Amino acid sequence: MSESKSPFTPISSLGEFKLIDRIVEGFECVHPSTIKGIGDDSAVVHTSQHQVITTDLLTEGIHFDLMYSPLKHLGYKAVVVNLSDIYAMNARPKQILVSLALSNRFSVEAVDELYEGVRSACKKYNVDLIGGDTTSSPKGLTISITAIGEAPYEKIVFRNTAKEGDLLVVSGDLGAAYIGLQLLEREKQIFLENPSIQIDLKGHDYTVGRQLKPEARMDIVEILEKMDIVPTSMIDISDGLSSEILHLCKQSNVGCILHEEFVPIDQNTYNTALSFNIDPINCALSGGEDYELLFTIHPKDAEKIKNHPDMSIIGEITDVNLGIKLHSKGDNYYDLISMGWDNLDVEK
Amino acid sequence: MSESKSPFTPISSLGEFKLIDRIVEGFECVHPSTIKGIGDDSAVVHTSQHQVITTDLLTEGIHFDLMYSPLKHLGYKAVVVNLSDIYAMNARPKQILVSLALSNRFSVEAVDELYEGVRSACKKYNVDLIGGDTTSSPKGLTISITAIGEAPYEKIVFRNTAKEGDLLVVSGDLGAAYIGLQLLEREKQIFLENPSIQIDLKGHDYTVGRQLKPEARMDIVEILEKMDIVPTSMIDISDGLSSEILHLCKQSNVGCILHEEFVPIDQNTYNTALSFNIDPINCALSGGEDYELLFTIHPKDAEKIKNHPDMSIIGEITDVNLGIKLHSKGDNYYDLISMGWDNLDVEK
Numbered sequence: 001m002s003e004s005k006s007p008f009t010p011i012s013s014l015g016e017f018k019l020i021d022r023i024v025e026g027f028e029c030v031h032p033s034t035i036k037g038i039g040d041d042s043a044v045v046h047t048s049q050h051q052v053i054t055t056d057l058l059t060e061g062i063h064f065d066l067m068y069s070p071l072k073h074l075g076y077k078a079v080v081v082n083l084s085d086i087y088a089m090n091a092r093p094k095q096i097l098v099s100l101a102l103s104n105r106f107s108v109e110a111v112d113e114l115y116e117g118v119r120s121a122c123k124k125y126n127v128d129l130i131g132g133d134t135t136s137s138p139k140g141l142t143i144s145i146t147a148i149g150e151a152p153y154e155k156i157v158f159r160n161t162a163k164e165g166d167l168l169v170v171s172g173d174l175g176a177a178y179i180g181l182q183l184l185e186r187e188k189q190i191f192l193e194n195p196s197i198q199i200d201l202k203g204h205d206y207t208v209g210r211q212l213k214p215e216a217r218m219d220i221v222e223i224l225e226k227m228d229i230v231p232t233s234m235i236d237i238s239d240g241l242s243s244e245i246l247h248l249c250k251q252s253n254v255g256c257i258l259h260e261e262f263v264p265i266d267q268n269t270y271n272t273a274l275s276f277n278i279d280p281i282n283c284a285l286s287g288g289e290d291y292e293l294l295f296t297i298h299p300k301d302a303e304k305i306k307n308h309p310d311m312s313i314i315g316e317i318t319d320v321n322l323g324i325k326l327h328s329k330g331d332n333y334y335d336l337i338s339m340g341w342d343n344l345d346v347e348k
Numbered sequence: 349m350s351e352s353k354s355p356f357t358p359i360s361s362l363g364e365f366k367l368i369d370r371i372v373e374g375f376e377c378v379h380p381s382t383i384k385g386i387g388d389d390s391a392v393v394h395t396s397q398h399q400v401i402t403t404d405l406l407t408e409g410i411h412f413d414l415m416y417s418p419l420k421h422l423g424y425k426a427v428v429v430n431l432s433d434i435y436a437m438n439a440r441p442k443q444i445l446v447s448l449a450l451s452n453r454f455s456v457e458a459v460d461e462l463y464e465g466v467r468s469a470c471k472k473y474n475v476d477l478i479g480g481d482t483t484s485s486p487k488g489l490t491i492s493i494t495a496i497g498e499a500p501y502e503k504i505v506f507r508n509t510a511k512e513g514d515l516l517v518v519s520g521d522l523g524a525a526y527i528g529l530q531l532l533e534r535e536k537q538i539f540l541e542n543p544s545i546q547i548d549l550k551g552h553d554y555t556v557g558r559q560l561k562p563e564a565r566m567d568i569v570e571i572l573e574k575m576d577i578v579p580t581s582m583i584d585i586s587d588g589l590s591s592e593i594l595h596l597c598k599q600s601n602v603g604c605i606l607h608e609e610f611v612p613i614d615q616n617t618y619n620t621a622l623s624f625n626i627d628p629i630n631c632a633l634s635g636g637e638d639y640e641l642l643f644t645i646h647p648k649d650a651e652k653i654k655n656h657p658d659m660s661i662i663g664e665i666t667d668v669n670l671g672i673k674l675h676s677k678g679d680n681y682y683d684l685i686s687m688g689w690d691n692l693d694v695e696k
């Protein structure tokens with residue numbers, strides 16, 4: 001949380017076309033399905049597989065706060081949140097298009113930093129940057145990304161195909177990104193009130209990292225393939241576990257029991273939630289931005305994954321008439337509701 | 349230019365998911381290559397053809413002014429500018445994804461109106477809406493659209509394949525959208541100074557229409573196909589004729605002579621330009637937003653199009669060492685330079 005000391009080259013001094021040349025330089029297209037990348041009216045793509053396509057729009061002041069989000073991390077995260085939607089279809093991302101609207105507050109160096117994050121994500125997830133648009137905005141930064149993935153049709157997994165008797169599984173752990181955000185917001189307030197106080201996020205690398213630089217679960221999709229498991233339905237967790245379970249069950253026309261005791265929460269997330277007077281389960285249910293995968297499997301596949309350290313069986317799919325229930329640690333059953341993180345009761 | 353009298357339903361009262369349901373209702377996917385549209389983490393597309401993909405980001409206060417752009421026209425235009433990039437590859441658009449970031453100034457009714465324009469463009473150009481994102485913005489409206497088109501590879505036309513001896517052709521007429529913008533800006537200033545004065549755009553339907561509700565040249569791509577002409581290179585005119593000729597020639601590594609006398613300018617555009625003390629040729633060269641197609645053809649095809657009322661042969665491609673020249677009506681040769689419309693000398 002300090003003013004950048006780097007040089008400030010106005011984007012206007014370079015112009016749109018030279019800026020694009022500068023961006024393109026650091027990227028290379030590697031996929032055989034990318035026939036032509038940046039440089040014409042449109043990119044050209046060709047594949048015999050099915051494609052899955054998704055898009056996300058991120059605006060400054062709503063989705064990110066540049067007071068604590070380094071531009072490099074932001075570029076990385078903006079790509080990752082889109083790739084997460086590709087993996088949630090059980091597909092592999094291949095191409096992205098990245099558009100930016102920038103106010104004159106942003107320098108050429110700032111654009112470089114943002115694209116360093118984009119490039120880093122492209123490299124890690126093996127994705128080609130094939131297009132985009134760079135333009136002015138009267139205020140703030142807006143990032144719009146479209147991602148394209150591929151999969152054979154029979155491997156594509158939808159949200160609306162969970163069946164009664166299936167088991168509900170989640171990857172990784174939940175609620176950390178939300179706690180990371182609370183920590184960043186707290187330190188921001190302290191900094192704003194007294195800029196001479198050193199910010200202190202010691203011991204919180206994990207939760208803060210989950211907020212600022214999340215990863216998409218490429219590894220889970222690869223593990224499932226190696227285990228020869230095709231989930232019966234899948235969705236990624238961007239708005240919180242509750243909200244995603246509701247989407248999955250409503251679209252599949254099924255009920256569900258979610259067992260609170262099996263919901264995976266990291267110890268640091270758990271302790272920090274308590275220090276904020278938040279019930280840790282609420283961070284998992286309604287915190288959001290976890291970018292974990294939530295999926296259902298046929299019970300025959302349970303044996304294969306039940307001891308996997310990075311997947312947790314957290315519930316089972318039931319008849320639609322039984323409703324969508326949370327089975328609490330206290331052995332009570334509640335209707336699962338979607339609150340969204342705006343409604344989480346946070347006492348600072 | 350008047351305050352809207354329509355009801356104001358806050359988007360927050362509906363929520364993101366109900367808003368999406370409301371949007372989707374008015375759309376229907378018709379293309380066999382659209383396997384799944386809106387409703388999952390990603391859309392699913394499958395085609396045996398090559399795909400061309402493009403994206404554009406439009407921000408309020410930079411690309412449009414809601415004081416004189418009706419939301420319906422804006423939705424229509426936002427789609428059209430993307431489709432123009434698809435036609436510029438000699439391909440046919442099939443799918444679009446539309447993302448919006450909206451401040452709380454925008455109502456559900458405003459979103460309806462914007463999507464009415466999107467729907468109208470989808471219908472006219474036979475395009476499926478397959479995805480998008482709807483989110484908040486701290487200020488103003490941002491629209492991001494990604495368009496996907498299809499073509500057999502041998503029909504796709506790039507910018508960098510013009511050859512010495514080819515003829516330079518442009519569709520329609522140029523400069524009208526720029527003059528339309530000048531008229532709208534003039535009336536806006538008059539209105540701001542004295543809101544009781546009736547705005548007067550009588551006799552300017554054509555130029556104002558070209559600015560507010562442009563069309564993409566689907567018809568030209570279809571005519572060329574019927575004539576069995578595959579252009580040797582093509583680009584659409586979004587930034588002005590000069591800028592696009594420079595792109596095409598530099599990327600093709602060729603020179604060019606553009607004959608001023610053959611540049612098509614509509615009579616109303618011409619007269620209105622003069623009334624603004626602008627040289628009409630400058631509107632064509634640097635005005636932009638024409639969304640006409642600029643392309644080169646092999647001289648053997650000249651006979652087929654030379655009498656077509658909607659295509660003009662405006663120049664010829666030369667050796668790169670001869671430079672990129674404007675041959676003026678006064679029979680002088682000037683280097684063609686790209687000014688961009690910000691630099692046009694407008695005296696109001």
